[in-house]
Amino acid sequence: MNHDNPFIFLIDTLFNIYIAIVLLRFLLQQVGADFYNPISQFIVKVTQKPVVIARRIVPSYRGIDLASLVLVILLIFIKLSILLPLGGLQASIGTLLIYSMHNLVELIFDVFIFAIFVQAILSWVNPDPYNPVSALLSSLTRPILRPIRKHLPVMGGLDLSPIVALIGLMFIKRAVLFIFTQF
Numbered sequence: 001m002n003h004d005n006p007f008i009f010l011i012d013t014l015f016n017i018y019i020a021i022v023l024l025r026f027l028l029q030q031v032g033a034d035f036y037n038p039i040s041q042f043i044v045k046v047t048q049k050p051v052v053i054a055r056r057i058v059p060s061y062r063g064i065d066l067a068s069l070v071l072v073i074l075l076i077f078i079k080l081s082i083l084l085p086l087g088g089l090q091a092s093i094g095t096l097l098i099y100s101m102h103n104l105v106e107l108i109f110d111v112f113i114f115a116i117f118v119q120a121i122l123s124w125v126n127p128d129p130y131n132p133v134s135a136l137l138s139s140l141t142r143p144i145l146r147p148i149r150k151h152l153p154v155m156g157g158l159d160l161s162p163i164v165a166l167i168g169l170m171f172i173k174r175a176v177l178f179i180f181t182q183f
Contacts, residue, residue, distance in 0.1 A: 008086050015079035019072055022047050023107055026068040033139035039132045047071075072107075076100040102180040109173035113166060115140045120162040144169070 025047045033040060047068070054067035054074075077100040084091050091099070119137040127134045148161040148168075 005086065008083055011082055011086070012079065015075060015082075018046075019075045019079070019107065020111070022051070022068060022075065023072050023104075023111060025051070026065060026072065027108070027111060027140060028136065029065050029068070031139050031143055033136055037132050037136055039136055073100050073104055076103045076107075098180065102177065105176055105180070106173070109169055109176075112141070112144060113169050113173070116144065116162050116165050116169070123159070141165075 021043055025043050028035070028040060028043065035041070035044065050071055051065075051068055054071045055065075058067040058070045060066060077096055080091070080096050080099050080103070084096075115137050119134075119141055122134060122137070129135065129138070144165050145161050148164050149159070152161055152164060154160075
């Protein structure tokens, strides 16, 4: 794909921003984040219309908002359907679906890696725990960091759990994405 094309850059960037916001909506629901948080309210507001439409077609399952997840996959699929031909490449629907799933898995890992990294950096400046960003990062990373913290005590006032989590997530991400390359 020709990455020098400004239209490809623009389309890719706009799709990626919106896909990330919809994915954050899904992930924040799964971790039970505070939806009264101003950032959560923004996420809900900018994703509400397409999610409501998707919910008419895709019901929730055991408390999992499958409509948001399917919307993310659909948006990735549409993005690839537009960008690949613009870049001079053709792909079958099956190939686009595999690429879409690959991108989804990669994005999920990247969101958690980024959140843990930012939270670790913020911990150096001792942020206000009630700050909307800190609160959401804490909600998002808690399911990953809590089990590590249970087994890895703080050493000399230094919490090494983010480092362990980052290494673990990066390893698992590479292992899972390697499976996609086998298709």
